[in-house]
Amino acid sequence: DKIKQAEETLTNMEREVKTSKKKAKQKLIICFVVVLILIGISLWGMLYLYPKNNAASRYSLVGYNQYVQAYDEGKIITSPFDFNSLYKMVKVPGKDFVIGETEVTQEFFETVMGKNPSVAKGKVFPVESVTWYEAIAFCNLLSEKMGLVPCYTVNKKNVECNLSANGYRLPTLEEWRYAAKGGETFDYAGSNDIDEVAWYYKNSGGSIHPVGEKKPNGYNLYAMSGNVWEWIWETREYNVYNNGVWNPAFDCYCCGGASSVYALYSSVEEGIFDYSPRYKYDSVGFRIVCNEQ
Secondary structure: OHHHHHHHHHHHHHHHHHHHHHHHHHHHHHHHHHHHHHHHHHHHHHHHHOOEOOOOOOOOHHHHHHHHHHHHHHHOOOOOOOHHHHOOEEEOOOOOEEEEOOOOEHHHHHHHHOOOOOOOOOOOOEOOOOOHHHHHHHHHHHHHHOOOOOOEEEOOOOEEEOOOOOOEEOOOHHHHHHHHHOOOOOOEOOEOOHHHHOOOOOOOOOOOOOOOOOOOOOOOOOOOOOOOEEEEEEEEEEEEEEOOEEEEEEEEEEEOOOOOOOHHHHOOOOOEEEEOOOOOOOOEEOOOEEEOO
16 A cells, blocks of 8 residues: 555656646746747837937928928018027037027917918917928028028938038937936926926816916926927838838827826926827927037
8 A cells, every 4th residue: 555655646746747847838938928029019119119310211292292382481481580589599508509498489480481370379379280391391491591501401202301500400309308308307397396397288278378487497498398299300110001002101209298288298208209290280389409500
């Protein structure tokens, strides 16, 4: 009997060892699959979600036509204007560029372009309902009217930006975030208390507000959190399936949140979203930068 019990015990031990090995193998396979999935997600994010400076696919016929129309309409506006009385640029410490103290206002935009497309009207309100293409048309026209070299080249192949030119342009993501931080470590541009520095859905009453009403950040820049999203240069590239063919497409990023969105989107690091560059949004405006002269 003792020999039989010993044999049964040994058999049970062998069975348990086999079972343990099988479970360990299954866990190893599961871990391997999970790692592959995470690597795949990371690669997908780097390839398709991370903002890019590549201009190769920055083209759409609708967008090109928007640029040309906005540029031509603004070109005929030749009345002289006092830049400094309409808009203030601020030197960014430690960098070689200056940036708008506020978003481009409706008065400033209309002075340069001859029209005001905004939904919520007001001279000192930020301009909105401006496509990305119209924003760069504004930048090029302003540059020409100020005797500077335009940064953007727009044709029926792509849109390119000469970051070395001395004209006005949209900020890059790196420039925008550096300026928004203001040399500080707050969650929002100028404070950890969002109500001090931003108009967002809880305090805005669902409306856009005049520029410069909230506390500025450490570089004396207003509303880099909240009020209206701000177009930047970077894009999110992807492919669109149409008539049996995959075609390249892109959206443009904007930063800072808006009066209609949650606090998270107003944070300096998390406040980024992408929209079609061809569409007008009544929550999207822009501010400009220029290399220091």
